[in-house]
Amino acid sequence: MRIAVVRETREGETRVALVPELVGRLTTLGYDVLVEPGAGERALLADAEYADAGAVLDPDAVDDADLVVSVQPLDPGTVRRLRRGATTVSFLPVGQELGLVADLRDLGITSLAMELVPRISRAQSMDALSSQSLVSGYRCAVVAVGLLRRFFPLNMTAAGTVQPAEVVVLGAGVAGLQAIATAKRLGAVVRAYDVRAAAAEEIRSMGAKAIELDLETLDGAGGYAREMSEDRAARQRELLAPYIANADALITTAAVPGRTAPLLVEAATIEQMRPGSVVVDLAADSGGNVEGAVAGTIVRIGHAQVWGGRNVPSQMPGPASRLYAQNIVNLVTLLTRADADGAPTLDPDLDDEILAAACVTHDGVVRHEPTRVALEGNPAEERP
Known part of the structure; x- marks a missing residue:
């Protein structure tokens, strides 16, 4: 053979x-x-x-x-x-x-x-989507660190205290959880949100704070989220806007194979972020979670740099x-x-x-x- x-x-x-x-x-x-x-x-x-x-x-x-x-x-x-x-x-x-x-x-x-390959226990060792999402999630956090022109961790010095960066992660699948874990290891204050019911506990297990919105959860088959109605999507964007506006870095990771990525953040919300802010959209390849993100390049929306992911695992080929x-x-x-x-x-x-x-x-x-x-x-x- x-x-x-x-x-x-x-x-x-x-x-x-x-x-x-x-x-x-x-x-x-x-x-x-x-x-x-x-x-x-x-x-x-x-x-x-x-x-x-x-x-x-x-x-x-x-x-x-x-x-x-x-x-x-x-x-x-x-x-x-x-x-x-x-x-x-x-x-x-x-x-x-x-x-x-x-x-x-x-x-x-x-x-x-x-x-x-189905997302069942027997198939975990063959689940390439998860293994490559692990790489992508780590890479997203590293990109955010590289683009943000400030410290991630708290620093207390004789010259004064430097406050830690505030990071928001949207989506807490394999990629999102790895982005959370990496940002936490680097000392940032991390908040995260996912539409699935079990996600809040998973987010807390990574040391981050779960953003809890007064909305129904959307658990779907195979560990993915169900598609949401446009009314719910609009309400979710409205409720997430204050958290995003206060963040130094936003990382979005929500995607389902074979479908267009859900729009989570409108350009008007990104325009409310502080000067020097960074947005990393892992889902830019499949339509993008962030309005205006472009796969494979960095664009400016308001005062923020918006990095659109393209074949992100290939950026760490080894x-x-x-x-x-x-x-x-x-x-x-x-x-x-x-x-x-x-x-x-x-x-x-x-x-x-x-x-x-x-x-x-x-x-x-x-x-x-x-x-x-x-x-x-x-x-x-x-x-x-």
Whole structure:
């Protein structure tokens, strides 16, 4: 069995799907690991490290590969090089990649999307969304520290006392909690808000103060929040405005995979922040939590600098790659079963709830129902 590790080609992507220290985990399963030269270069991983770990450097690694692993979806040209029946594992934002999904279906490729791995206990070690959110949350806090032209911690000196920075974090998922923890470690006074009922206790467990609004909670499936009505969203923005206006730094992290990020903060609220204030919008890539934020750049709204995140985990490619690679190896282990003779074989059990949820295409069929409907329509709705 042959696993191919590709060099990422999408603009701005610096991560790699497998790191040298985990090559041995796959060879132990019975795989030959082939790595495209330079695959780890942008994550500061040399070709020689892969070779020393037992991988083979091969510019044609994907040809005749049984399994191809990557961070971003494969480009159409690479997909067409795959043999029928091969398997791909990567992030695969199906709503944005319908043409690629159609190619994978028509070419008989089995594709699994890392963002579709269900949020259940059994799948925690394969949850790449959480591992990459951990990196993003840390990075957000570091960006805020770098942009804010004042101390985060309290400083008491002979020349006087410097008060700590006031930080507000909106969203207390994995990224938000990591942003809270990092800002607290740096000595800031942190307040945070999330629409989920359990979030207040999670926020306090990080040492921050939970912002409690007189609004209904919005717990949804899979640990995510339910969508809110526009009336509730407007009331929430109104109630949060005084906290934001008093903050030195605002960090927003509210996002749900496959959906546009909710608008949490209007530009008029940012204009009320003090001179020198900083806003970090992690969700700028998916529409933004902050009105006026632009992914990949810094804009000025009123007196505040507003930093829009773009592919934030790639800004820390070393740790992000190591965490993602561990997720990949754990999923590949689940994909691998013993044949009748006891030899390992790549044979996904699509009755398994994890693989069933993550599988987008298999054997010429789109198995992910929302994507199938988007591509092929719903025959039941077309009947008279």
